Amino acid sequence: MKSVALLGATGSIGKQTVDVISQHSDKFELYAMSFGENVEEALRIIKQCKPKIVAVKNDRVYQLLKEQLDEPVKIISGKEALSEISADPTVDIVVNAVMGSVGLRATLTAIEYKKQIAFANKETLVTAGHLVMEAANQAGVPLLPVDSEHSAIYQALNGEKKNQVQKIILTASGGSFRDKSREELEGVTVEDALNHPNWSMGAKITVDSATMMNKGLEVIEAHWLFGIPYENIEVILHRESIIHSMVEYVDHSIIAQLGTPDMRIPIQYALTYPDRYSLNRSKALQLTEIGKLHFEKMDEQRFPCLTYAYRAGKEGGSLPTVLNAANEAAVALFLKGKISFLDIEKVIERAMNLHHKVDNPNLEMIELIDSEVRKEIFQDYL
Numbered sequence: 365m366k367s368v369a370l371l372g373a374t375g376s377i378g379k380q381t382v383d384v385i386s387q388h389s390d391k392f393e394l395y396a397m398s399f400g401e402n403v404e405e406a407l408r409i410i411k412q413c414k415p416k417i418v419a420v421k422n423d424r425v426y427q428l429l430k431e432q433l434d435e436p437v438k439i440i441s442g443k444e445a446l447s448e449i450s451a452d453p454t455v456d457i458v459v460n461a462v463m464g465s466v467g468l469r470a471t472l473t474a475i476e477y478k479k480q481i482a483f484a485n486k487e488t489l490v491t492a493g494h495l496v497m498e499a500a501n502q503a504g505v506p507l508l509p510v511d512s513e514h515s516a517i518y519q520a521l522n523g524e525k526k527n528q529v530q531k532i533i534l535t536a537s538g539g540s541f542r543d544k545s546r547e548e549l550e551g552v553t554v555e556d557a558l559n560h561p562n563w564s565m566g567a568k569i570t571v572d573s574a575t576m577m578n579k580g581l582e583v584i585e586a587h588w589l590f591g592i593p594y595e596n597i598e599v600i601l602h603r604e605s606i607i608h609s610m611v612e613y614v615d616h617s618i619i620a621q622l623g624t625p626d627m628r629i630p631i632q633y634a635l636t637y638p639d640r641y642s643l644n645r646s647k648a649l650q651l652t653e654i655g656k657l658h659f660e661k662m663d664e665q666r667f668p669c670l671t672y673a674y675r676a677g678k679e680g681g682s683l684p685t686v687l688n689a690a691n692e693a694a695v696a697l698f699l700k701g702k703i704s705f706l707d708i709e710k711v712i713e714r715a716m717n718l719h720h721k722v723d724n725p726n727l728e729m730i731e732l733i734d735s736e737v738r739k740e741i742f743q744d745y746l
């Protein structure tokens with residue numbers, strides 16, 4: 365039986381992870397979990413899975429949970445709580461499913477304590493990929509990708525030689541506004557942006573898919589996870605989200621991973637690797653029912669956020685930290701109705717242009733820059 369610490373249990377990935385763990389309760393137990401504000405969902409999960417420890421965001425949530433909890437659970441709160449459960453000696457697997465760079469220290473802690481890491485929290489790799497991968501390589505701790513494209517690439521690289529990779533091909537659905545022109549984006553609403561054509565996800569990543577920043581973050585994530593130069597990471601539009609990504613080798617063979625859009629599969633694979641388990645209610649892909657698959661060149665004029673991400677990744681240093689912090693702040697403002705959809709890219713570009721890049725920033729510098737960028741943006745709009 366493997367004990368799991370699930371960071372971000374009440375979110376989209378978190379809840380699907382609970383489903384996977386519950387279906388294999390002979391193999392996994394939810395030993396510890398964390399959440400942010402959603403006390404109602406947290407109580408449902410606590411009742412269902414009976415974790416021993418629950419890490420909450422702050423003392424206010426701590427009080428709210430304590431008042432309603434009738435299970436014998438240890439509750440811890442505050443900044444270090446995520447790291448505390450990631451380091452717990454009983455924990456075998458850490459599933460990092462929090463949204464945002466708030467997951468950074470917990471990732472470093474899970475590496476330090478040599479846990480098996482099922483890694484969804486892409487913002488962590490964007491903001492501090494050089495630190496995270498240096499620590500992971502030194503500790504000999506692999507980050508098992510949960511992100512569907514990176515799970516596909518991980519599978520397509522399996523058993524192959526890295527130096528024989530020609531390029532990585534990341535697929536993008538195009539997001540909620542893929543059939544809208546730049547002009548038509550002027551008046552779109554939050555509700556429009558949250559209407560992803562293929563996936564049901566958390567709000568922030570769904571907006572990121574619409575701006576194409578999600579794919580930009582995934583380019584940086586792939587660079588760090590697999591050590592592939594940015595010049596060898598290509599993004600193509602693939603409306604069906606059936607091919608989750610591909611690897612082309614020097615002989616121009618392309619190895620791809622396909623499946624129905626169901627995040628429980630990459631989640632489960634990161635938990636069970638190198639084995640594969642079956643899963644109830646997971647739909648088999650019927651290619652003859654799909655008929656055709658479509659591929660188009662990515663238009664970076666239409667999606668400037670993808671260009672910003674490549675620029676930040678290639679320039680490196682503290683620029684990816686600025687890109688990620690500005691994006692998190694801008695999307696939060698958009699979701700609150702404070703800025704328009706097209707303002708998101710403007711906020712990011714301005715933050716990047718105003719920044720004086722720091723080379724090879726350490727953890728403290730990354731956290732300082734992250735908070736400074738957010739403060740400056742929120743001052744302008746709140």
Ligand SMILES: NC(=O)C1=CN([C@@H]2O[C@H](COP(=O)(O)OP(=O)(O)OC[C@H]3O[C@@H](n4cnc5c(N)ncnc54)[C@H](OP(=O)(O)O)[C@@H]3O)[C@@H](O)[C@H]2O)C=CC1
Binds near residue numbers: 372374401464566569
């Ligand atoms: N959803 C998906 O299908 C995919 C997601 N990912 C990545 O996985 C990660 C999670 O995404 P997703 O599940 O969609 O996100 P959600 O917003 O649905 O969930 C995020 C989780 O993190 C918690 N959380 C948010 N902010 C804080 C904070 N400051 N402190 C503590 N906990 C916090 C939330 O708590 P609460 O809700 O209780 O406030 C929630 O449990 C992201 O990095 C995303 O990019 C990658 C591929 C696919």
Ligand SMILES: CC(=O)[C@@H](O)[C@H](O)COP(=O)(O)O
Binds near residue numbers: 535539
């Ligand atoms: C399910 C998942 O991994 C998301 O990152 C998804 O890929 C978003 O899709 P697009 O960014 O391709 O619209």
Ligand SMILES: [Mn+2]
Binds near residue numbers: 582
């Ligand atoms: Mn993805």
